[in-house]
Amino acid sequence: MTTDLAIRHKDVALLELLDRVLDKGVVVTGDLTISVANIDLIYVGLRVLLCSVEKMHQMQYMTNQPKDR
């Protein structure tokens, strides 16, 4: 996973989808066998992918909403 990202236009749509379904979908614990959120290593890897995109371009006066719910 490189931090040197060249995101092409079609990938913006995929990133947008990943942001929603990987980071913002609801997780209800219970008799949960597997949740993506529990797979720390891989999830952290993907978060690194998304985060390095974020850090590359951050607007000063636009605040990010907290992602943890």
Next chain:
Amino acid sequence: MSEQSTAPFIPPQADEQHDSDESICLYAILPAGLLALMPLAGIDADRPVYILESSHLQAVVSRVRAARFDLPALEAGLSNPDWLETHVRAHQQVLDSLVATGQPVLPMRFCTLYRDEAAVQSILSAHAEPMRVELDRLGGKQEWGVKLFVHGKMLRATILSPDGSSGDWAQNDEIMALQTKIDGLSAGAAFLFKKKLAAAVDERAEELAFSIALRSHERLSSCAAEAVTNALYKGKDLPQMFLNAAYLVVEAESAAFFESLGQMDQLYSAAGVRYEVSGPWPAYNFIQLQLDD
């Protein structure tokens, strides 16, 4: 606890039994009620999506073969871009079909698996009230994503030589003064002033892009019940992104939302500003669910 049911179009196979080699993938939770689902495969392409009903809620699920979605398989899959894209799109296809019904939807995270249907039923009953309340709150609303891009070259060109219709707001006094000054000089004498002008134009372009993005967000927010901004992406073959936002819009008010968007698009497009809209999404960016575990 009510009986489990399968989607109307897919009759259960006679020999289909609960298989301990299979888990249940949960896609979304909706209010109880009649839900006509198109036949759809879930993230395991050989297993159809169906509905589990409880007294106030229904869960949209599919079976998945555990071997394909157990921990090692997921670890491998999540780091494989092709696997990830294929399966995430399959997941989202299910969500899209639910959004199309017009019912409020609580979207689950990708690949949320449970041991069996009883496990899903138990969370439906354990959390019935907060889920019902949240679904009620989200009813009649849709999430739309809006991104704003700026083509720098076009914006700088607009600043330098504004035409009457769109460019008057783009210039500033410093730039106008520099242009006038340069007009009256020879190439050699003008050299340093041209550098000054380029820098002034770059600065003005940045200032304008931020300002247009902020104004766009404020205007769209006023047409929405809720709004949130997210991090920007930087792209190689992309014009620069200045806004990445999500809006929760009351369906009955979406005409006004898109009207505002259309007006701003008309106002700014000649200056290189592009709006990109995605949706309708389930309200991923606006879920407020307090669950006591």
